[in-house]
Amino acid sequence: MKEKIVVREALDTDREAVFRFCEKTWSWGDYIPRVWDKWMKNKSGKIFVATIKNVPVGISHVKVDKVKKEAWLSAARTAPEHRRKGVATAIARKCLKYAKQNGAEKARLVTSSDNKAARIVLQKLEFTPIAEFVEMITEKIKPRRSLKSKWSKLRDLKPIWMFLQKSEIFSKSARLFTILFRWYSLTLRDLEWFITQGKAVVYENRGKIEGLTLIDDSTAKEWQENTIQTCYIDGNEETIMDMLNFLATYCHKQGIKKIYGFTCKHQTVTSVMKKLGFEEPDEVEIVYEKKL
16 A cells, blocks of 8 residues: 655654664765754754655755745655655655745755666656756865956946856856755856955956856865865856956965866866866766746
């Protein structure tokens, strides 16, 4: 007889059971215990729990950006002994319903290329893969020569935006940028935020913007490391090399020990990064999208 799956909003009393089946998600454990309290208090998102006979056997988190009208699904976990029973599908449907009820017009999530089980569920839920990304990492940080890269100023906002509209990489990225492992639509307002925060590097040649790199320090705050990440990289071989040299010099001066190079899986970008000592991962991160 098929066991009945009930999906409901998470209760704080679920935490021990959830943490227990998340213990071996990766060799080092899972990030769920670190974010549980924050997610439980956050009014723009929900944790949903699936239960069988009143025992938590799966979870997922959904967060809605009401300005962009998009939702992000993450942290899909199922207890090992209850996999292949439809738990993940049931929770995902609940998350999608919540997202739509709260104004989202599309939902996205990410999964690794080697996660075949997740990809089967996503196909069943009619998600479409829209872009591929890689997380390239380097600790080979030293001063490097750059010629035309600089920190962007607000006067560069419109020229950068015009550059992006014609960019093959922007299109291949599905017009997304990432902070940690969440992907967002890159809007003019986001670009303005990066610039005002001193987190946008541009390559300028004779007054023309020919390259863009966005960075963020959330990795340092979230993971308690002396690190930064790239959120978006765009340009040709020459401009990307120059911008990353500029970034390496900045990191060396700041004493930053590691760069997480999040980027669209594009030959031009990844080949330059490998030349600079970034290590390419075995798996690709695939972003999926579904219209609601």
